[in-house]
Amino acid sequence: MKKIILFFFTVLLFVHCTSIKRHNAQLNNLISAEKLKSDVDFTYRKLQELHPKLYWYSSEKDLDYKFDSIKTTITEPMTSFKFFKKLSPVVAAVRQGHVVVYPPTKKMRKKETKALLEKGIGPLSQFDFELFNEKLYVIKNNSHDKSIKIGTEVVTVNGTKPIDLIKEYSHFYSSDGFNTTLKTSTSGKRFSSFFTTANGLKDSLHYNFKYNDSLKTITIRRTKEDTTGNQAKKIEKKLLFKDKAKLKALRKKKRVNGYYSVEKNYNRNLNFLEKDSSVAVLKIRSFKIGDYKSFYRESFAKIAAYNSKALILDLRNNGGGRVTEIADLYSYLTYSTFVFLDKSEVVSKSSLFKGAYFYGGSVGVKALKTIFSPIIYSYILFTVNKKQDGKKYFKTQTKPRTMNKNAFKGKVYVLINGGSFSASSIISSNLKGSKRALFVGEETGGAFNGTVAGFMPRVKLPHSNIQIRMGVMYMAPHFKTTTDGRGIFPDMQIIPTIEDRIKENDPEINWILTDLRSGI
Structure with missing residues (x-):
């Protein structure tokens, strides 16, 4: 039996490695014009089959024209990456932020991935970047070269001007609707992924930096994590392991708050400002990892115990x-x-079933899904219903709910920016519509009137191997606005500058504290 199992896994490993080799070999192959045109038709057909609000921001006539027009420009064979650059702007014309086109990229075997990780952190990952006035700046430096100050402008990377690459790739994705803040807020952070998509992984990069009108060229190489102070950390860990209570508390915090091991920070944090802890701050980086029920239960109990008068909900750069x-x-x-x-x-009962239930998973998982598919389909059959408008709907979070017994009664501020997207925008819409909170920052990247998300399958194009992710459920908050296609607007608009980053100044928080102290 052991020999059979070993043989089975050996075969799977061989198939996997062969698949990777074949995938990488095809990246530079030229694909015929006819096959690429077929992929264009396939893309549009899948959007029509799965996306319930395809013509929300772009009319059917406009999208028909764009998808027909792109086929006329495909007159010769091209690589899948070149085709990605052609197809992405057309898909982005749907103006739905959850619709994303992924180019086929080089895959690595486990040994290659392990070897790369052992070599250390890449030359892009050693910095955090942000865009201000069409210039890319370093806002965090984790490299060994500490001469690179916060606020240093990145003039070029391997001869590429950041703004040129950012502008090119801005055509390849969209926000929800017509706002521009998602791109202005996140394009600097996305520069690293843009550069890697265009140039592949690099072990070293030549940066041209500018600081206080002084130009210098520095080569940043892939390097292992800075181990300075590791000895002190080891001693601290030993002491921690001896104190079982502290160790248990740390493990619980990582589980409840959600811990990002790469960034070494928590997904959710509760802090208090002012000497009397009268202002509570909930910083939520995403609504993903961690035990959120325990976190909110414990946090609001603590806020009540501290008798805080105001709560700041920080949703800046929270992608949902x-x-x-x-x-x-x-x-x-x-x-x-x-x-x-x-x-x-939803488009139909089958769109929810095919687009969500059967998406993703290993061969074994898909086999189990097939076994249970009659039960799931029966559930969808009874929960997806047609309304008088002729459209089909799925119920989720639609039943009336009572407020929590520990609900906060004081003043609520919400911090938002262009990086506040998807679920961040949905909760913001309800808080804004119910007049429960005062909003500070800039317009959200997600739309006020909802988004198409929920289950988000990736559809693989048959000839180019490009993948397209899309939502299959139009999820609308209870409160709406007449200004369709725009985000939640702040009551007080405050846009940080590079000077704020250099001085580690938070102008939005500062404004709120001033507002509270003034008694307004």
């Missing part, structure tokens, strides 16, 4: 996550019984 989490968080902020979402529109 679980709807169940934001509904739970909202129950601690509302004044009364509430309905969180309207019924979610």
